[in-house]
Amino acid sequence: MMKISITRWKKSALLLAGVTFAATFLITSVPARTGTNDDSAALYKAKCFACHGATAEKKFDATKADDELIQTVLKGKKAEKPPSMPGYEEKGITADQAKALVALMKSLKH
Numbered sequence: 815m816m817k818i819s820i821t822r823w824k825k826s827a828l829l830l831a832g833v834t835f836a837a838t839f840l841i842t843s844v845p846a847r848t849g850t851n852d853d854s855a856a857l858y859k860a861k862c863f864a865c866h867g868a869t870a871e872k873k874f875d876a877t878k879a880d881d882e883l884i885q886t887v888l889k890g891k892k893a894e895k896p897p898s899m900p901g902y903e904e905k906g907i908t909a910d911q912a913k914a915l916v917a918l919m920k921s922l923k924h
């Protein structure tokens with residue numbers, strides 16, 4: 815009886831160590847994500863700022879679904895009057911970057 819409970823304790827200790835390790839790993843990987851945000855901020859300033867403004871206040875409806883907005887970044891959208899939204903997929907923007915840019919624009923606008 816006693817022996818079993820010790821084994822259980824050892825198992826929980828092992829589990830706890832595992833969880834702690836996973837948590838540490840998650841926390842240390844956060845700076846990498848912040849780096850990605852800085853990249854999108856630089857990208858936004860270089861490529862999008864001129865038409866959409868400093869706080870994405872122009873030609874951007876933050877209430878639309880992310881997927882729709884991401885598609886517009888990748889494929890572009892013809893406006894009634896020029897300038898139109900260019901498609902950025904052919905200019906080398908990846909789906910991940912488009913997603914980060916849309917998230918950035920939403921955060922700027924709010």
Ligand code: HEC
Pocket residue numbers: 857858861862863864865866873874875876878883884886887891892893894897898899900902915916
């Ligand atoms: C030459 C000007 C121009 C540039 C540069 C530009 N956009 Fe646009 N963008 C537009 C116009 C115009 C529209 C609106 C098209 C329409 O629906 O009439 C638009 C629409 C969008 C939309 C969809 C908004 C909505 O409400 O549906 C997103 C998202 C977007 N742009 C993101 C970006 C990002 C990200 C960049 C930089 C990588 C960028 N744009 C660069 C002109 C531009």
